[in-house]
Amino acid sequence: MSEPIRIIDVIAKPYMTGSNHIVYCAVLDRMPAQVYVRDGQSFVSHDSGFYDFLEGKSGKGQAFGGRVFSIDLADGSTFLCEGQVWSCAPPAGTEPTVSIGVATRESLAKCYVFSSASVARSMLNAWLASNTPSNNYYKYDERESVAWLDQHRAHGTRKVCANRARKLRRRGVSVWRDADGCRVWNPWYERRKSVLTNRLASDPGSVR
Numbered sequence: 001m002s003e004p005i006r007i008i009d010v011i012a013k014p015y016m017t018g019s020n021h022i023v024y025c026a027v028l029d030r031m032p033a034q035v036y037v038r039d040g041q042s043f044v045s046h047d048s049g050f051y052d053f054l055e056g057k058s059g060k061g062q063a064f065g066g067r068v069f070s071i072d073l074a075d076g077s078t079f080l081c082e083g084q085v086w087s088c089a090p091p092a093g094t095e096p097t098v099s100i101g102v103a104t105r106e107s108l109a110k111c112y113v114f115s116s117a118s119v120a121r122s123m124l125n126a127w128l129a130s131n132t133p134s135n136n137y138y139k140y141d142e143r144e145s146v147a148w149l150d151q152h153r154a155h156g157t158r159k160v161c162a163n164r165a166r167k168l169r170r171r172g173v174s175v176w177r178d179a180d181g182c183r184v185w186n187p188w189y190e191r192r193k194s195v196l197t198n199r200l201a202s203d204p205g206s207v208r
Helices: 105-110 121-130 146-151 162-170 187-201
Strands: 007-014 022-028 035-039 042-047 050-056 068-073 078-082 085-087 097-104 115-120 183-185
Touching: 007 121, 097 105, 097 121, 115 121, 146 187, 162 183, 183 187
Parallel strands: 022 097, 035 068
Antiparallel strands: 007 022, 035 042, 042 050, 050 085, 050 115, 068 078, 097 115
16 A cells, blocks of 8 residues: 655645735645545545545546546446546535645656645645745746756857956856857846746745
């Protein structure tokens, strides 16, 4: 049996600019297993406080764009979904849940997308009570790091003379020599580095 899922980090961000509604995205040590208990037309999966709720019946329809897929059932069988099974609200009697996004570091490294899920409100609140969430949605995207930027700063460089190079360095600008030995700097690199540095500095979350 798998170990209980552990929340590594939580990213909290407004639903949209100016909105007071906060959307949570959780980085987990593993994704929730989706094995569903069927009760009539209701299908519920539950793993370590994480849920998925579906509703439907046999036949064909246009739910999920009519995509055909199978889901695993707790009795060991599978159920074929052909557009007649859709996401739904939690059935009566389910503990209070919160809709969130979930991913692992490994899945984010392949494709930076958080999948939709539901988590027990008590589990999310317990994590928030003892941890500070991040406000940086791209925190685990390597392309949004200064280290990645340093590896790609050679694109769009400008040559500078020795005097200009000294003035730039006094301003804290990075000046280096290219493959031909010429002094160069990159305005785009400096602007982007400033954005990333400020974003990291303003992030209250301490987990990385």
